[in-house]
Amino acid sequence: MFDTLGERLNKALDGVRGSGNLTEDQVKKVTREIRLALLEADVNYGVVKEFVSNVRERATGAEVSKALSPGQQVVKIVDEELANLMGGTAHKLSFASRPPTVVMLAGLNGHGKTTAAGKLALFARKLGKNPYLVACDTYRPAAIEQLQQIGRELSVPVYTEGTGPKPEEIAERGIREARDGGYDFVIVDTAGRQVVDMEMMEEIRRVRSTSRPHSVLLVLDVVTGQNAVEVAEAFQEYADFDGMVLTKLDGDARGGVALSVVSVTGRPIKFASEGEKMGEFDYFYPDRMAGRILGMGDVLTLIEKAEQQMDRTEAEAQGKKLMSGKFTFEDFLQQMQMIKKMGPLSGLLGMIPGLGKQLKDVEIDDRQLGRVEAMITSMTVKERRNPKLLQNPSRARRIARGSGATQQDVQKLVKQFKEMQKMMTQMGKGGGMPRIPGLSGRR
Amino acid sequence: MARSWRSFFRRNADEEQENGPTVASEPEPSTEDLEVGNGHLSDDLTEGVPKAEEVQAERKEPAPADAWEVEETEPGDAEETLPESSAVEEARDADTVAELQESGGWFGRLRQGLSRSRASFVGQLNAAVAEFRDVEDEEFWERVEEILISSDVGVPTTAKLVGELEQEALERNITSGAELRELMIEHATSMLEGPVELDVSHEPTVILMVGVNGTGKTTTIGKLSRFLPGTKMFAAGDTFRAAAIEQLQQWGERTGTPVVARERGADAAAVAHEAVHSARREGTDVLLIDTAGRLHTKVNLMAELDKVQRVVQRQLPGAPHEVLMTVDATTGQNGLRQAQMFKEVAGLTGIILTKLDGTAKGGIALAIANEVGVPIKLISVGEKVEDLHPFDAREFSEALFGDL
Structure with missing residues (x-):
């Protein structure tokens, strides 16, 4: 649906190459594209205006380095500016000198407060804390049960008084209970509210004052659009938050909201919440978000994910094997399983810069991997080690039957595998990366 | 003028002939109606439909009054509407949901x-x-x-x-x-502008509710059930999120609607299958199936949705008759991708724009209508049951561009 900014800039600067300084005219052309990209990423209109004029100022007359194209040069400036605005580095969790540390969560309905409460509890435990949850959403049906179920899952106690008492009173008593029980990290979950609902906004102010939190976090869905600024300002006024949790980052929203709210409130985004599993929660790295907003991929995250999941020595051994042409179906299967551990393929590929364009119309189907896996596991060990055997049609037929695929599928897989082997051998000999049809970028 | 609920539901011809096209206060379905209805069912569908007598024996709930006549059941029932703000108090005292809507006018409320x-x-x-x-x-x-x-x-x-x-x-x-x-x-x-009515002419009519996480599927099911004509049933198809089943069950209690549910972690398609079976057995008019919130980027979850749909369709050809997607009004441009993906996988028949009571203007609805081509059918302008309204393109545009 959206072209990545990189592609657009290349289009805008077609023909402009090489050294020298960026002219005013070039910068103007480029900043128009940046403006559009930011608006499509849901960055607030006013914020975009200001941001673009900053970039224009900085880029005009900037020297174009030899390593980068003029377009890339501007992107680099934009990227730096974005990261600067969003705080540059990650904000680590700090704890009260006299425990317990109290963290209160606030936000709109449905943005993921209760889930974030559970995730934060687990996160704190990983940092050696003893977490405790207080359920103050007395409004939404089954909100308390939700927190209780999450608490059971994580073995974190949940304080609740049902839906009767006032949230500010529940919070106060819950925190006292936690202190008495020796818990040193208390998370107060509150009801979702709309900022035009004055009574509810007054309530969050009261909950804040009775719970005296060390930190108030605004929980914000990454898909939030232009009105995020009004929402953040209202919560700043009533809940005086000191940081934000950006949720549902596992979707494909560009997340311009991050830039909007940070630049308007001056409060950093502290945590990134990804999926529905409790472990998918981490500090927020602004420099990575910049690339996402611009649609430039997120190489850093990809690298880190790969590092987490892959055994380095194993990976090196695999690499050597790959290059030597001795790569077998057994190795292939092993690699596939490693990749699967890193998460859905579509998510991974989206992180690779430049792949955005190729993937735009391609449906990435993780089930495809499953089918290939099924075919390989239907092979005998001998066949896996010696793919040549599979030229025998009766073997291919057997594998097809065993894996629920067609014989053509099996033949196709074998053919592709052989091509890959050839390609890799070539690379191993120092021939460089051969051109893959359809993936070769225009230079 | 507000688009009224009365013209919102497309119902079958028989019923309209019996009761007239503009039903102000439709009488409770009589026993004869029910038997006739089930007679049709057993003719049309071969498997697993019990005789009318059995249905009578199994029916526990008396058929509630027609939707726009629904009264807030018991006056003392504190849980009747979602007590999400103190404004709820007023609503509880109101005579009927419909009356409140007629008098206030949703446009006024929206404004x-x-x-x-x-x-x-x-x-x-x-x-x-x-x-x-x-x-x-x-x-x-x-x-x-x-x-x-x-x-x-x-x-x-x-x-x-x-x-x-x-x-x-x-x-x-x-x-x-x-x-x-x-x-x-x-x-x-x-x-x-698009086809706004909700097709409830089938027996039973199956409505599937889909959308990304936190957009208000379960809440909307609860609200919508108050307006739907005839008998209703819920299916707790969100077997994933903690306490999602309990949330729907609480709505079931509040609205007097039976809920088909299994344990958390159960196969959503199995829940849907069981629900369709029960709805047919009980002669329920409208079955509302809740589903887990899912990001449109998750291939496996979208495949699960496809499975739910196929299971329902195999059991009841033509169903689900409506596939409605909730979109949070605060959503930015990602709403387009959401709508597009859900349209591809689930064949959306309409959008429900929720949480319009905040600061968001819901302009994404315009983008979805223009770029994805799925009509907006309902909007929710508040947390109370009566804050759900049939969508009116003209009024929405007027609200978007200010007073005339």
């Missing part, structure tokens, strides 16, 4: 609810319109663009709308701001 943000928005537009000199005023069009983009209408749809407006203003030689605003509203309206 009122949005008054804060609207003040600045309309102010901006008024100022822009007041400054309007002639169609070649670049600055004016830039302002209009800004206003639309700031309402989440998005760049492509804004460009299209402004382009059309500019051209027509030029052709018609429009010189006054008021004329121009009317033109804007007309264009936005025609972009938004």
Whole structure:
């Protein structure tokens, strides 16, 4: 649906190459594209205006380095500016000198407060804390049960008084209970509210004052659009938050909201919440978000994910094997399983810069991997080690039957595998990366 | 004028003949009606449909009064409506849901609810319109663009709308701001207009509720059930999120609707299958199936949705008759991708725009209607049951562009 900014800039600067300084005219052309990209990423209109004029100022007359194209040069400036605005580095969790540390969560309905409460509890435990949850959403049906179920899952106690008492009173008593029980990290979950609902906004102010939190976090869905600024300002006024949790980052929203709210409130985004599993929660790295907003991929995250999941020595051994042409179906299967551990393929590929364009119309189907896996596991060990055997049609037929695929599928897989082997051998000999049809970028 | 619930539901011809097309207060379905209904069922469908007597024996709930006559059941029932704000108190005292809607008018409520943000928005537009000199005023069009983009209408749809407006203003030689605003509203309206009615003419009618996480599926099911004609049943198809089943069960208790549920972690398709079976056995008029929130980017979860749909369809050809997707009004441009993906996988029949009571203007609805082509069917302008309304394109556009 959206072209990545990189592609657009290349289009805008077609023909402009090489050294020298960026002219005013070039910068103007480029900043128009940046403006559009930011608006499509849901960055607030006013914020975009200001941001673009900053970039224009900085880029005009900037020297174009030899390593980068003029377009890339501007992107680099934009990227730096974005990261600067969003705080540059990650904000680590700090704890009260006299425990317990109290963290209160606030936000709109449905943005993921209760889930974030559970995730934060687990996160704190990983940092050696003893977490405790207080359920103050007395409004939404089954909100308390939700927190209780999450608490059971994580073995974190949940304080609740049902839906009767006032949230500010529940919070106060819950925190006292936690202190008495020796818990040193208390998370107060509150009801979702709309900022035009004055009574509810007054309530969050009261909950804040009775719970005296060390930190108030605004929980914000990454898909939030232009009105995020009004929402953040209202919560700043009533809940005086000191940081934000950006949720549902596992979707494909560009997340311009991050830039909007940070630049308007001056409060950093502290945590990134990804999926529905409790472990998918981490500090927020602004420099990575910049690339996402611009649609430039997120190489850093990809690298880190790969590092987490892959055994380095194993990976090196695999690499050597790959290059030597001795790569077998057994190795292939092993690699596939490693990749699967890193998460859905579509998510991974989206992180690779430049792949955005190729993937735009391609449906990435993780089930495809499953089918290939099924075919390989239907092979005998001998066949896996010696793919040549599979030229025998009766073997291919057997594998097809065993894996629920067609014989053509099996033949196709074998053919592709052989091509890959050839390609890799070539690379191993120092021939460089051969051109893959359809993936070769225009230079 | 508000689009009324009365013309919102497309029902089968028999019923309309019996009761007349504009049903003010439809009588409770009589025993004969029920038996006739089930007779049809056993003719049409071969497997697993018990005899009418059995159905009678199994029916526990008396059929509630018709939707727009639904009274807040017991006066003392504190859990009746979602007590999410103290304004709920007023609602509980109101005689009927319908009456409240008729008297207040949802447009008034929408305007009122949005008054804060609207003040600045309309102010901006008024100022822009007041400054309007002639169609070649670049600055004016830039302002209009800004206003639309700031309402989440998005760049492509804004460009299209402004382009059309500019051209027509030029052709018609429009010189006054008021004329121009009317033109804007007309264009936005025609972009938004689509088939709005909800098809409940089947026996049973199956409505599948889908959407990304936190957009209000379960809440909307609870609210919508209060307006639907005939007997209802819920299926707790969100077997994933903690306490999602309990949330729907609480709605079931509040609205007196039976809920088909299994344990958390159960196969959603199995729940749907069981629910369709029960709905047919009990002669339920409308079955509402809740599903887990899912991001449209998750291939496995979208495949699960496809499975739920196939299971329902195999059991009851033609079902689900409505596939409704909830979209949070605060959603930005990602709403387009959501709608597109859900349309591809689930064959959406309509969008429900939720949480319009905040500061969000819901301009994404315009973008979805224009770029994805799925009609908006319902909007929710508040947390109370009666805050759910059939969508009216003209009024929504008027609300978007301010008072006339």
